Amino acid sequence: MSALIDQLAPESGLPDDSHAEVRRRAQARLMSQGFPDPKTEAWKYTSLRVLEKREFQGIGQQAVPRCALPFAADVLAFDNGQYNPDASTLPDGVRLEPLDAQSLETLDYAGREDAFAWLNLARFEQAWKLSIDAPLARPLVLAFATSDDFSGAVHPRLHIELAANASATLVEWQHGQGEGLVNLVEQIHLNPNARLHHLVQRQHGELAWVQRTDVSIERDADYRFHALDGGGRLVRQDLRLDLLQAGAHGEIDGVALLDSRQHVDYHTAINHQVGHTTSRESFRMMADGTGVGVFNGRIYIARGADDSHSDLNTGNLLLSDSARINTKPELEIYAEDVTASHGATIGQLEDSALFYLRTRGIPTQEAMALLKFGFAAEPLENIENDTLRDWLMVLLNEHLGSF
Amino acid sequence: MSETVEQVQNLIQQRYKAGFFTDIEADKVRAGLDEEIIAMISAKKNEPAWMLEWRLKAFHHWQTMKTPNWALLKVPAIDFQAIHYYAAPKQKNRPKSLDEVDPKLLETFDKLGVPLHERARLAGVAVDAVFDSVSVGTTFQKELKEAGVIFCSFSEAVQEHPELVQEYLGSVVPYTDNYFAALNSAVFSDGSFVYIPEGTRCPMELSTYFRINARDTGQFERTLIIAEPGAEVSYLEGCTAPMRDENQLHAAVVELVARKKAKIKYSTVQNWYPGDENGKGGIYNFVTKRGDCREDDARISWTQVETGSAITWKYPSCILRGDRSAGEFYSVALTHNHQQADTGTKMIHLGKDTTSKIISKGISAGKSNNTYRGLVRIAKRAENARNYTQCDSLLIGKTCGAHTFPYIESANATAKIEHEATTSRIGEDQLFYCRSRGLDEEDAVAMIVDGFCKEVFKELPMEFAVEAKALLEISLEGAVG
């Protein structure tokens, strides 16, 4: 594991900028606790061996791919982890500014399981504050792309704040090439009555992608996360929703499609810190080839958070004998007047459904694709915006066609 | 307000009916744990050299281990040097039959509802009674012998059937398995041994009753059940301890071996002293129970009703090695006051067409925390494995916690796993409905809880089902209002 420290967090080389103090503190924490190992509960099923074997060098010279989307949007481009103003447009009501040192000083993370968050805090190249002050008319796209010759380790950091009553649709378009590491930290805050639809469309090649998204939600604010994840060599997504005040609502809908040489690990946590809060989560994973899928979905209801309600369901399809699925839905409940439930399944395509489709004349391959689509599409049905839902449905269909 | 508190306290005082102490002179080794103590225990039992050697190996391994901390439990530091690892009621000579057993001991078991003497003993149930570190007697020895069944204390088995003990001891739970299993392997004092020969259906239920009596002692019993091909046995286990302010440690190991087409049904009603309403005293219950469906078509079923202990750490598990072997786990765990339970099961599917079923019902009241922790693992070669899991938690009161941590791992594309879990409070409409029909609140709660647990209770042998239901009612007294 010290190899990883040497690679990613050498003692020397901390930028000496206005954040130097924060960086030193984060580096010290990282050094004292180290990176996760197989005994670290939150990393039980995800090994960092892929990273250990990599040599991180430059961020590359080649051009990064640009997103082509079937809907009108404003795009903020992050090329190889760096904001590129030339490829970006900022609509009215949105501000992008360097993050002030103060916002970072009080940040705290846990132990070894949060090593990448500490790493980001010690090493981020740029830290941006994205402020959304009013309802946005059209989607705002964060385009994260890396070039074919990208072999660096970058640590982008983005704090997003929605003002009271603001609303936005944020689309993260993530297409990573090359063999480096992107270690992204996002911190999202919804002020009272704000509304954020957060879509992630991810498709990485050999890239390793570690992302932590912490969302805090105030009174009557509404946060919805939707992911269509085509995976990558190593993808780890931590997603944490803190329902901080009454009326706060959070939803997570996700689909991850895995094929050979892909490892995707979702750790989601929905924390009902106070009562009168609601949440739901629906997640589907499909693993073919030698793909490995990990899903850990936690629902936490704090002491006294009465009248909180949450439901989580996760379904998994194991399509090949070399694929693996590890799933762990968790309930941790300290309040009485609540309803909380989860369901999890691991299985295959239903023979009876396949036969039914075939008796109606649909050829086997097509019938299988249709069943996979039906299985995977369910969480995406929850996307309210027709255009965006159709966009992801089409992508899902294309993906399954080649699956 | 204070009146209510008092009432509740009275109820709690009453509720632990097994809390009395038997004043009997005990033969206790000094407190502490070292090689000398282990040698003393082994010598007292007149054990062969290989047994002592095994104990010492386990001890040395234990010294390299750390206490597990992954469970959702607050476990105060245990001073392993302050515990007496062996305590036995003083007896002049080893009693040859139950008639020679100290009447005080017989009386104790009478009071606990487990009469041992011939006139009163339970019909159709053979009982091995373990008092602190030793077995005081086993009923129906003769009848069992005729059927070829061996049912005796572990110490006796070491003397009489050393070849069986040597072959199977540690074959399901090796001493390296975990911290408490290693400790048990080093210092275990007694327990039960069961051997059912090929093709034999055990003619009666077998049962062991564990009683901790002496102060500052730990109980470390070991149970080994071997079912040869085609054999069948149903085994019951009950446990109680006096009410004391100090915590006492219980670290048992149970190993089950089911060979081809054998069936073992293992039921537990665990009612160790849970501590008082302030969380003082009570048993720390760290138990390793595991069954090995070693050959094809074997079947192991665990049923547990856990109402006692200050801390419960227990995961009766099944290794489904043989093709078409089946594992079941039915559990009711009730925690009240300051009790903490982290309990569940592991179903390890290795063979083809293996099936497992998990039904877990957790009830939390008072300031307690109740956790289900389970693992379902489907190995790559476990074609067509099936698991179904249902975990329900019921919350009574605003200061308790109910938690569910299922680990589900599949490496086979033909396996099917289904897991469902719910957590909710006792339904107000249900309560109201019962009360509008004339039931008082406590009866209504007891009735609803009984219904909630029905699926598990029906798995218990009749005598135990009645006891379990009564135990639940007593344990819930004062939980509402």
Next chain:
Amino acid sequence: MNDMLKISQLKVAIDDKEILKGLDLEVGPGELHAIMGPNGSGKSTLGYALAGRDGYDITGGSIEFDGQDLADMEPEERAAAGLFLAFQYPVEIPGVNNAYFLRSALNAQRKARGVEEIDGMTFLKSVRESLKQLKMDEALLKRAVNEGFSGGEKKRNEIVQMAVLQPKLAVLDETDSGLDIDALKLVAEGINRLRDGKRSFVVITHYQRLLDYLNPDHVHVLSGGRIVESGGEELARRLEAEGYGFLEESAA
């Protein structure tokens, strides 16, 4: 004229257990045959064997459909050839939209027959028409296949599918079971609408009541894996009146 369906000495086994033990049946074009029989006589096995379900092994005899031997044909090939099975228990397929499913099925069949795919408007018109005739809510089109449908809705949905797919031979496996009298009439009307003198039907049922609306050309009694008696409509009425008890007498 060639038979639409010619079953000769058909033997079908499930897990090595023989269920159909030499069944003969000939259905001409435009004919409606009813197959009745007690539980466990092999009625559903016949339906599944015709549709080609895995695990229903043909161990003897033959099935000829519209001049083709069915034995080596996949279920979808049988469907494309014009064979339709209405399931006794229609399968729920979560996440797959009903309209999308039906259109995919229709186009797959058309493609297999070398016919141009149907355009969206024409398709929707035809489905809506069928839904209306069976008094089904159009909203069902947007729901997943059979998911959350009542028992009666599932059965009527099978008839809608049949009307849209326009098979040459429809095998209806206990489509009448669990239906109230109004739904039963709708289903019967749905079947009768498709009777055009060319299309053939095999109606598997336990009761006579559906047959009252269908006027079958032939009624067969299936028992112990064989057709043990054949006749006209009067046979169905006799079965209704006397039950299946007489079978044992005649067998004895």
